[in-house]
Amino acid sequence: MAIAALAAGPSAARPAREGRVPHTRSHDRRALRGLDWAARSSAAFYRSLEAALESRIESNAMDPVRNPYAPGAGQRPPELAGREREVQQFEVVLERVARGRPERSMVLTGLRGVGKTVMLNTFRSLAIQRMWGTGKIEARPDQSIRRPVAAALHMALRELAPRHRAPERIEHVLGVLKAFAQAAPESAGKGGKGGPRWQPGIEAPAVRGRADSGDLEIDLVELFVDASSIATDLGVGVAVFIDEMQDVPPDDISALCTACHELSQVGGPLIVVGAGLPHLPAVLSASKSYSERLFRYTRIDRLARSAADHALTAPALLENVGFEPDALQALYDASDGYPYFVQAYGKVTWDLALHSPITAEDVKVAAPEAEEELAVGFFGSRFERATPAERDYMRAMAALGDDPVATTEVAASLGRRPSSLSPARDSLIKKGLIYSAERGQIAFTVPHFGDFLRRRPE
Numbered sequence: 001m002a003i004a005a006l007a008a009g010p011s012a013a014r015p016a017r018e019g020r021v022p023h024t025r026s027h028d029r030r031a032l033r034g035l036d037w038a039a040r041s042s043a044a045f046y047r048s049l050e051a052a053l054e055s056r057i058e059s060n061a062m063d064p065v066r067n068p069y070a071p072g073a074g075q076r077p078p079e080l081a082g083r084e085r086e087v088q089q090f091e092v093v094l095e096r097v098a099r100g101r102p103e104r105s106m107v108l109t110g111l112r113g114v115g116k117t118v119m120l121n122t123f124r125s126l127a128i129q130r131m132w133g134t135g136k137i138e139a140r141p142d143q144s145i146r147r148p149v150a151a152a153l154h155m156a157l158r159e160l161a162p163r164h165r166a167p168e169r170i171e172h173v174l175g176v177l178k179a180f181a182q183a184a185p186e187s188a189g190k191g192g193k194g195g196p197r198w199q200p201g202i203e204a205p206a207v208r209g210r211a212d213s214g215d216l217e218i219d220l221v222e223l224f225v226d227a228s229s230i231a232t233d234l235g236v237g238v239a240v241f242i243d244e245m246q247d248v249p250p251d252d253i254s255a256l257c258t259a260c261h262e263l264s265q266v267g268g269p270l271i272v273v274g275a276g277l278p279h280l281p282a283v284l285s286a287s288k289s290y291s292e293r294l295f296r297y298t299r300i301d302r303l304a305r306s307a308a309d310h311a312l313t314a315p316a317l318l319e320n321v322g323f324e325p326d327a328l329q330a331l332y333d334a335s336d337g338y339p340y341f342v343q344a345y346g347k348v349t350w351d352l353a354l355h356s357p358i359t360a361e362d363v364k365v366a367a368p369e370a371e372e373e374l375a376v377g378f379f380g381s382r383f384e385r386a387t388p389a390e391r392d393y394m395r396a397m398a399a400l401g402d403d404p405v406a407t408t409e410v411a412a413s414l415g416r417r418p419s420s421l422s423p424a425r426d427s428l429i430k431k432g433l434i435y436s437a438e439r440g441q442i443a444f445t446v447p448h449f450g451d452f453l454r455r456r457p458e
């Protein structure tokens with residue numbers, strides 16, 4: 001009966017004990033692993049069964065409900081490991097900008113899953129702690145940033161308003177913001193569905209004649225100057241965070257750079273903090289050659305071994321769970337230090353581990369399941385976005401190795417002329433699956449993607 005209940009999985013009836021978390025499939029799997037199916041005598045088998053059941057009953061065994069790890073886009077990690085330098089840099093930026101000192105804003109770049117979104121959110125928290133007004137947008141290809149920026153600045157002003165002594169000043173800037181939001185050229189028809197004017201949810205009457213010319217460059221400058229003047233009154237600043245910044249349409253990128261440039265000249269305490277794929281600096285400098293003087297580029301990368309260990313051990317320690325050194329080595333071998341993978345392998349290993357300390361054997365058992373989850377959630381979801389022709393293109397890239405490859409080489413291996421492959425390449429770049437590291441070279445934006453493709457049956 002006990003064996004049947006264990007083997008039957010979660011649906012098998014089992015008396016629930018008060019105060020105990022419901023068991024899960026992984027509990028059962030752990031218990032089953034502990035069984036000595038090859039036992040030579042029934043007595044030996046029952047001894048192993050007793051041990052397995054005990055481990056299920058023992059409440060200080062690994063508890064999946066307390067699993068601290070958090071694989072997922074933008075998911076706040078239980079421990080932000082190895083980013084102390086970036087955090088410190090940003091604190092200096094905040095301090096200097098609030099004091100009206102010249103300072104370049106920060107732009108984070110890196111592959112997918114290295115923790116850019118998490119860093120932006122961390123930066124935003126730091127700004128909020130300093131009483132700044134903040135707002136965040138996620139850029140999308142082909143979408144003007146006018147409305148998202150309006151919404152982000154609205155948020156920032158709402159954060160600042162209650163502390164401001166002159167409500168009519170707030171009212172005025174909100175009116176300018178409303179006019180800015182409504183000045184979107186597409187609200188006249190195209191893209192705006194020809195419906196009534198977009199209402200940004202601002203009650204103040206729109207203030208005409210400022211930030212509403214319809215030319216984003218002019219309008220952003222005026223809006224930024226007005227919004228930052230509110231922050232100046234309070235001795236703080238305004239920070240606008242832009243995630244997936246490489247997707248901001250070219251015209252808007254150019255307008256954004258101009259606005260930041262103008263603002264830095266008048267010392268207005270408003271900064272634009274961006275995050276994006278590794279080619280973002282190239283996108284910015286193609287738009288405005290002075291962008292390098294506007295932004296400080298910070299590359300976010302894989303975690304060093306010590307940081308990756310810390311990302312795993314610090315949250316576990318809070319739950320009284322430890323790792324054997326071999327287990328940490330095995331986890332680093334599997335994750336390669338990429339934060340997303342650290343969380344993914346950490347999570348499954350925890351669920352399948354028998355007890356603390358977690359061993360290398362636990363990691364070995366968990367790895368295939370973690371890989372399967374990554375294949376579906378992390379790699380597969382991206383692969384699905386590609387058309388058959390684009391998939392062929394990526395397979396050809398993968399066959400050439402993991403370093404950036406020349407587009408001419410990809411063409412040669414497919415037996416095609418490079419120009420005939422440009423549409424596939426451009427579309428993959430637009431979908432954010434590959435990026436152009438330098439002219440004529442391309443690479444995957446997703447770490448280990450080549451490996452995933454090479455292992456995937458066609």
Ligand SMILES: Nc1ncnc2c1ncn2[C@@H]1O[C@H](COP(=O)(O)OP(=O)(O)O)[C@@H](O)[C@H]1O
Nearest residue numbers: 071072074077081113114115116117118339340
């Ligand atoms: N410094 C870090 N330490 C530990 N885990 C992290 C760290 N940064 C990010 N992560 C984890 O990595 C995953 C990906 O983070 P995310 O910010 O979405 O990456 P990106 O925006 O670069 O694609 C998340 O599960 C997050 O919890």
Ligand SMILES: [Mg+2]
Nearest residue numbers: 073074116117
């Ligand atoms: Mg992100």
